[in-house]
Amino acid sequence: MATYNKRGYKPKNKVEKEQNIEADSTTAEVFNTLDETASKTEEFVQKNQKYIFVIIGLVAVIVLGSLGYKEFIAKPKQISAMNDMFQAQKYFDQAVTGVEKDSLYNLALKGGEGKFGMLDIIEEYSGTPSANLASYYAGTAYLRLKDYKKAVEHLENFKSDDEILGPIAKGNIGDAFVQLNQPEEALGYYEQALEMRNNEYTTPMYLFKAGAIALDLGEADKALAYFERIKADYPNATEASKVDVFVGKAQVLANK
Structure with missing residues (x-):
């Protein structure tokens, strides 16, 4: 059990004096170690501050670059992909609910009226959520068109x-x-x-x-x-x- 001496306490005998000396010595040793560690750290920083600043700078560039990519490249790319995908998705929906299904599924795949098809979306916007969704549409369209190997290929790419x-x-x-x-x-x-x-x-x-x-x-x-x-x-x-x-x-x- 730890015991704590009150402030101003004076040792009563030789044993207590020796204990106090030992405690003071231990305390001094701890503070000396801390001082030495702080000095070594400061010395290391002074000698290597150029490299430390370079590392900090690289981390900042990576973080800001990632944020910038998402905001200024990935996000606009996804918006553009969604716009280009609209007509192909419309063809697909018409094929599901209407007549002339084969021709509509083909239009959904390859495009029409000067607009992209699902295959174009997959190629032009690789890595975007729209391209991923286009893989589902393309695979399902090929399934309906009885091109089963291509159906498997595209559906496997959909996550x-x-x-x-x-x-x-x-x-x-x-x-x-x-x-x-x-x-x-x-x-x-x-x-x-x-x-x-x-x-x-x-x-x-x-x-x-x-x-x-x-x-x-x-x-x-x-x-x-x-x-x-x-x-x-x-x-x-x-x-x-x-x-x-x-x-x-x-x-x-x-x-x-």
């Missing part, structure tokens, strides 16, 4: 943590691999899609697709687990209304 768009992009890659007759790859992407987010729309949809592919691959236990998860966790989903038939098929196959 998103969005609640809906992220899983759909992975699921679209799965759809492309189904059409390419590569069910193992399709199953892998459906599983990625269903695990990315937990919502009432994409999760049951890709649980169902993963279950169907697993059933075709003879993985009855996995298929059954996916179908039963739909029944248990998403009873109001569209897929839940037709899952009982597939549960029965999976059970029969699992019991063989």
